[in-house]
Amino acid sequence: MKKAVLFDLDGTLADTAADFIRIIQNICREVGHPVVSADAIRAQVSEGARAMVQLVYPELSQDNPTFLKYRQQFLDIYEQHVVVDTNLFEGMYPLLEMLETANIPWGIVTNKPRYLTEKLLSELKLDQRCAVLVCPEDVKKTKPDPEPMFLAANILNISPTDIIYVGDHPRDIDAGRHANMLTILAAYGYLPPNMKDDLKAWHADVIVQNVEQLHTEIAKQIS
Known part of the structure; x- marks a missing residue:
């Protein structure tokens, strides 16, 4: 689990x-x-x-x-203007609520600068719900290096092998894999055009096409 x-x-x-x-x-x-x-x-x-x-x-x-x-x-x-038309992907709020109800902490590991990330999360009223936030300023090496993943795991005091990482870019999957996390490729995201024709080549553990599939997969992994 x-x-x-x-x-x-x-x-x-x-x-x-x-x-x-x-x-x-x-x-x-x-x-x-x-x-x-x-x-x-x-x-x-x-x-x-x-x-x-x-x-x-x-x-x-x-x-x-x-x-x-x-x-x-x-x-x-x-x-x-960081949050004018921005919102979570459809179905993501119920997914976060499911995690919180199950007492499963969730967090963010991003290459987006901290000041922009914190403002975005604050405006979406997620800043107090996010259990851990790792940004480029927090590490010497960013994704695809696994350093941010190890830092997030350390802050949570949870072994990386007990963590799921979800991302939409090869560097996300590489970082998660190198940290021995279970990786899920969010194929509904902003896939690099030259890399979206062969998603299996990313070597993610799981590929999901939408948030509904993501919800189902995560529910299976935490139960």
């Missing part, structure tokens, strides 16, 4: 793409660049702010000072 569940944030626990789409498309219009499609933006959400800005300014290298200025501008806008 598993004793805790950890989630990736963007594309796994929370459906944050709509806010990224709105912001990036507005920036495109403001600067007179071609408007990036919603699908292209959604596919890059898990890659972070640099990937978002690169969609608007593909001609700039990511170490260019101008690019870094645009990245900070994007982060400033996103911080002020």
Whole structure:
């Protein structure tokens, strides 16, 4: 029986793409660049702010000072509008309630900066319910390295082998696997376009196509 569940944030626990789409498309219009499609933006959400800005300014290298200025501008806008259209994926609230009723702690291990993650969780009223939160600032090496997973397990005082990790990116599955957690691939999330045709190659223990399947699988693992 598993004793805790950890989630990736963007594309796994929370459906944050709509806010990224709105912001990036507005920036495109403001600067007179071609408007990036919603699908292209959604596919890059898990890659972070640099990937978002690169969609608007593909001609700039990511170490260019101008690019870094645009990245900070994007982060400033996103911080002020982090939860406009964002919410948990449909069915996720009942899943969290099921875990809490069963006294199974749940938490988040994300590569999203802490200040943005904490604001998002606060606005969704999840900050007091989340048993552990591990962000990039908390570790020397981020996912796909297993260090964040080991830190979360240590904070929970639960062996990694007794924990489920759910994610929608190969780095999530790699981090969970290398920490000897049971890994679940959230195929409903923001899958990298070049990696979504062969999900078995990710070597997750379980693949789910929607939150209903995720709920069923987790219920089976904790009972």
